[in-house]
Amino acid sequence: MRFYQNLKSIKLAVGLLVYLTITGTLATLIPQGLDPVYYNSNYPKFVATLILETHFHRFFTSILFLAPAILFFINLTLCTVDRFWKELKKKRGPKRFGPDILHFGLILLTIGAIVSFSGRQEGYVELAVGDKVELPDGKLLKLVDFKYLVYSDGRPQDWISTVQVTEGGKTVIEKADIRVNHPLQVGGLKLYQVSHKVSTELLLQDPQDPRGKPIHLVQGDRITRGSTSLFFMAVEKKTQPAGEVRVVIHTSGPTGTRVIRAEKGDRVLDLTVQEIRPLDITGLEAVKDPGITLVFVSFIFITLGLVMTFAERLKNLSKTEKRSPKPR
Amino acid sequence: MATLAFLFLILSAILQVVELYRTKAAPSPGTRVESSDTVSRRKPRAKPPIASYLLLSSGILGLGFLIFRSHQIRFAALTNTFESLVFYSAFLSILLFFYRLQRRIPFLPMVQFGGTIIAIILLALASSPIAPKEALPPIPALRSYWLVLHVAFSFIGEAFFVVSFVAALGLVLSKDSSRKEVLDRITYTSIAIGYPIFTAGALIFGAVWAEKAWGRYWNWDPKETWALITWLVYTVYLHLRLIRGKKDPLTTWIAIVGFLCTLFTFFGVNYLLSGLHSYR
Numbered sequence: 001m002r003f004y005q006n007l008k009s010i011k012l013a014v015g016l017l018v019y020l021t022i023t024g025t026l027a028t029l030i031p032q033g034l035d036p037v038y039y040n041s042n043y044p045k046f047v048a049t050l051i052l053e054t055h056f057h058r059f060f061t062s063i064l065f066l067a068p069a070i071l072f073f074i075n076l077t078l079c080t081v082d083r084f085w086k087e088l089k090k091k092r093g094p095k096r097f098g099p100d101i102l103h104f105g106l107i108l109l110t111i112g113a114i115v116s117f118s119g120r121q122e123g124y125v126e127l128a129v130g131d132k133v134e135l136p137d138g139k140l141l142k143l144v145d146f147k148y149l150v151y152s153d154g155r156p157q158d159w160i161s162t163v164q165v166t167e168g169g170k171t172v173i174e175k176a177d178i179r180v181n182h183p184l185q186v187g188g189l190k191l192y193q194v195s196h197k198v199s200t201e202l203l204l205q206d207p208q209d210p211r212g213k214p215i216h217l218v219q220g221d222r223i224t225r226g227s228t229s230l231f232f233m234a235v236e237k238k239t240q241p242a243g244e245v246r247v248v249i250h251t252s253g254p255t256g257t258r259v260i261r262a263e264k265g266d267r268v269l270d271l272t273v274q275e276i277r278p279l280d281i282t283g284l285e286a287v288k289d290p291g292i293t294l295v296f297v298s299f300i301f302i303t304l305g306l307v308m309t310f311a312e313r314l315k316n317l318s319k320t321e322k323r324s325p326k327p328r
Numbered sequence: 329m330a331t332l333a334f335l336f337l338i339l340s341a342i343l344q345v346v347e348l349y350r351t352k353a354a355p356s357p358g359t360r361v362e363s364s365d366t367v368s369r370r371k372p373r374a375k376p377p378i379a380s381y382l383l384l385s386s387g388i389l390g391l392g393f394l395i396f397r398s399h400q401i402r403f404a405a406l407t408n409t410f411e412s413l414v415f416y417s418a419f420l421s422i423l424l425f426f427y428r429l430q431r432r433i434p435f436l437p438m439v440q441f442g443g444t445i446i447a448i449i450l451l452a453l454a455s456s457p458i459a460p461k462e463a464l465p466p467i468p469a470l471r472s473y474w475l476v477l478h479v480a481f482s483f484i485g486e487a488f489f490v491v492s493f494v495a496a497l498g499l500v501l502s503k504d505s506s507r508k509e510v511l512d513r514i515t516y517t518s519i520a521i522g523y524p525i526f527t528a529g530a531l532i533f534g535a536v537w538a539e540k541a542w543g544r545y546w547n548w549d550p551k552e553t554w555a556l557i558t559w560l561v562y563t564v565y566l567h568l569r570l571i572r573g574k575k576d577p578l579t580t581w582i583a584i585v586g587f588l589c590t591l592f593t594f595f596g597v598n599y600l601l602s603g604l605h606s607y608r
Contacts, residue, residue: 014567021560028550028557028601060548113546122543151465158468180468181540192543193468287543295545299532306524313520314432 008078016072020065027059073110076103096312102305108298116291123286124194127161128201128218128279135286137187139167144175146282148196159196161282178284188288195283200235202247204271214274218281225269228253235276236261245276329393330414333386334451337421340382341448344441347377351437383444384425390418390451400463404476407466409598412479413454420447420487427491433517434510442494458599474537481529482555486590488522489562493587499580512574515583523562530555530593550601554593561586 006012030051031038039048039057055062080103087095125133127143135141145162158179165173165186178184184191203214215223217232224230234248246263266273394415397405405411424443428435453459495514502508534555535545546552565582572579 010567010571014564014571017560017564017567021557021564024553024557024560028553028597032548116545153464155464156467157465158471181472181474181537183540183543190543192541194542285543289543292539292545296536299536303528303532306527310521310524 098308105298105301112291112294119290121288192285194285199279201279203275205274333389336382336386340379341444343379380428383421387418387422401465406479407470410459416483417447417450478533485522485526488518492518496580496583551597558589
């Protein structure tokens, strides 16, 4: 019984809050998640060993944080149930449920965070216009268009990826924009605009078939022509004339390996360089977070609890004021 | 406009010093003298002095400046350090005016004066080189009204924490028991009002914004962690009062530490630690 009383006591809650505050503060002062080499070379040996042995360099996933946090969760749950029950049974005076709703919101938030932590899935993909990628639920995502808007001073204004989603040949989403702060929900998946880069596209044309579709290669792509493989390695800036670029291609086949530097009009194997042009690549992140609904519901409870607690306190304050002596 | 707001604050502070000396020498009608300072428990019967109206004017000018700037950049001007500091100072000035006007929390000229000094420091920092002043439209990550709510509510909450900080400092320095009681009430009431607003702004709206922008409502980013630390400190304050009562000097020190945490969250993290919030 005494153990139970201690487990649900405010004293324990305060003690744990103080512990989490102090250790959390230290965790922001010690760089987190770096290689052990960093701590060994930047801190005295004793301190570095202490950080690494206690996993303080990954504090928020270490036992030092998780054990007290779990204990706090138990304390909060017991305290909330106990307090709510007492308020419910209260026969005299006004019933104050504000703190209970607030605490319940915090319990929900913790559960939501655990669900997020254990079930969250995320993946990153880079797409150029026309590229397709299969989503984890089998749907096909195609980048239809990409716009990079800038302010007059050159700073980024917006990145807009226009996508189409299909499933088994049927269109699920005809056209939708994904922008920073405006993710797109596709089933249980949310797609975020997270990055943008400019790559180089190389167009190679078969001179035997001048009207045929050119071969599109993005830096890092590899193709095979007969028994020779062609790898688009890099792009180099030419000094004369300034601003122009040439591509660096690595070929390997029966005759050996070669590194070729080519510009527009040059021959590479049996192909001609038709064009070298910049290519916008959008970076999209797909996130599936099963805990997010619970977390947002918890926010509603926390806000409601805060408002109720605040209103109850104000009411209390008015009563205290009425009881206090009037000024002379 | 911001310069005029600053001048009004300076003028208000000077007039408040005069008022503080005058009320010490001879209490004005309608105010109640408690030991060494002036305390009105219910209401200041006399109209608020000109110094308070200067505070209000400064606040209105500051907010007016931000509205004008919002029109310039075509987005709510609350997305960088300069704009945040102007908002913080403006809201604090208005709060100090209403603190004088209201009847629920006991009024102490010394608390209003301390708050004014902090409002001046905030505007001075806004005009310093640490806060770039160009009126530029925000980058994509900052173009969110969740961010505006996050920043606005955080600083409104923190403005109440300024009042609690000044009162807590007075509480530490004061030796008079009746004055201590009043200062403790101001400290507690300001935190009780500021805490829910700060929670909503710094933690809830911040988390919603982070989810919309980066797909994660919590990243353990230094700024987020420090906002949580600040919240934990004030949570400890509120709960410690339940255990140890209002006479405990430890709670007063926690109120002081809480405000110092808000300062570190705003300035320390921006300039000493790096993370997702390193916007200036």
